[in-house]
Amino acid sequence: MSPSPVVVITGASSGLGRATAQAFAKRHAKLVLVARGASTLEDVAREATALGARDVVTVSGDTSDQATTDRAVDTAIARNGRVDVWINAAAVTAYGTFWEQPAADFERVLQVDINGYANGTRSALRAMMPQRSGLIVNVASILGEVPQPYSAAYSMSKAAVIALGRSLRSELSLANSPVHVVTVLPPTLDTPIFHHSANATGHELRALPPVYPASDVVDVILAAWKHPRKPERTVTGAGRVLVRQHNKRPVAVEAAVAKQTQVLQLGKPAPDTTGNLYTPSGDPHTVSGGWGGRRRKTGRLLLAAAVAAGAAYVLGAKRSGR
Numbered sequence: 001m002s003p004s005p006v007v008v009i010t011g012a013s014s015g016l017g018r019a020t021a022q023a024f025a026k027r028h029a030k031l032v033l034v035a036r037g038a039s040t041l042e043d044v045a046r047e048a049t050a051l052g053a054r055d056v057v058t059v060s061g062d063t064s065d066q067a068t069t070d071r072a073v074d075t076a077i078a079r080n081g082r083v084d085v086w087i088n089a090a091a092v093t094a095y096g097t098f099w100e101q102p103a104a105d106f107e108r109v110l111q112v113d114i115n116g117y118a119n120g121t122r123s124a125l126r127a128m129m130p131q132r133s134g135l136i137v138n139v140a141s142i143l144g145e146v147p148q149p150y151s152a153a154y155s156m157s158k159a160a161v162i163a164l165g166r167s168l169r170s171e172l173s174l175a176n177s178p179v180h181v182v183t184v185l186p187p188t189l190d191t192p193i194f195h196h197s198a199n200a201t202g203h204e205l206r207a208l209p210p211v212y213p214a215s216d217v218v219d220v221i222l223a224a225w226k227h228p229r230k231p232e233r234t235v236t237g238a239g240r241v242l243v244r245q246h247n248k249r250p251v252a253v254e255a256a257v258a259k260q261t262q263v264l265q266l267g268k269p270a271p272d273t274t275g276n277l278y279t280p281s282g283d284p285h286t287v288s289g290g291w292g293g294r295r296r297k298t299g300r301l302l303l304a305a306a307v308a309a310g311a312a313y314v315l316g317a318k319r320s321g322r
């Protein structure tokens with residue numbers, strides 16, 4: 001493992017991507033930071049330099065365009081000769097029922113969250129295949145395994161990202177390539193994503209509890225950097241339990257998660273918005289979205305238990321014909 005790894009991060013200006021940039025900066029990485037908003041990226045670059053990054057450069061552009069991620073890899077190679085870690089975390093989301101959501105917004109989520117990740121992965125491989133080393137981390141979501149209502153395009157995209165990792169690993173193994181691809185599945189995180197989201201639900205969006213700090217996922221990404229052979233990492237014990245329950249009883253768990261989403265994630269009436277689908281959001285690009293984080297650990301545990309209990313209740317009701 002290089003002492004100053006060359007790390008490319010998409011979605012580096014906010015939330016999890018920004019927290020990941022800070023963590024690698026503290027480890028004296030050489031960073032290439034990618035997002036659309038140039039001035040916010042420059043703030044993150046200054047922050048990373050102050051935290052100890054050896055080199056920082058920003059690439060502003062839309063990851064759904066292959067030219068953006070190609071520019072990022074070309075920049076990394078020109079400055080540092082290689083890419084050690086590539087993290088795809090640039091994503092958008094859009095809430096609304098499948099049948100009410102504008103088709104263009106639905107397609108835009110697929111474009112950024114699937115094509116954007118494929119573009120990033122393709123660019124990363126351009127450096128990693130010839131150098132015969134490297135780690136690609138694709139940030140998916142538990143929603144790729146256990147969907148929730150009002151975000152079909154996002155759940156579809158995250159399932160596609162999980163499938164991309166599986167397909168790619170099989171091809172890399174046939175090609176006898178030592179490049180690693182790790183897919184990370186976080187639960188709800190305390191980031192600004194719900195402020196940035198497009199929204200056609202007619203209600204304000206909140207983070208669906210239980211909410212975890214982005215640092216929990218950063219720790220998992222750092223662990224993947226040290227031990228890249230574990231290909232899929234579902235973050236938190238509660239997340240793993242939920243995925244297991246869903247594998248066993250998909251209908252019951254989907255119904256329980258749907259109810260939790262409706263009750264806990266939707267707030268007071270609010271106008272529709274396209275959020276950050278087409279241009280960067282004017283809302284803050286901080287790490288935290290102000291949803292709680294570690295301070296609410298007890299609440300998180302109680303809510304995780306409530307989701308499990310809800311699933312059990314629905315299951316029991318179905319069995320007894322209620």
Ligand SMILES: NC(=O)c1ccc[n+]([C@@H]2O[C@H](COP(=O)([O-])OP(=O)(O)OC[C@H]3O[C@@H](n4cnc5c(N)ncnc54)[C@H](OP(=O)(O)O)[C@@H]3O)[C@@H](O)[C@H]2O)c1
Nearest residue numbers: 011013014015016036037062063090091188189191193280
């Ligand atoms: N927060 C959660 O609850 C949660 C849970 C599970 C998984 N995740 C995943 O974690 C990752 C990070 O999300 P987050 O919560 O940190 O969201 P966030 O705070 O909204 O950050 C999204 C980042 O992506 C960039 N971005 C958006 N669209 C882009 C595009 N077309 N091209 C280039 N950059 C783009 C944004 O900057 P610009 O707008 O300036 O481009 C920003 O830097 C995503 O993959 C998300 O799906 C989040």
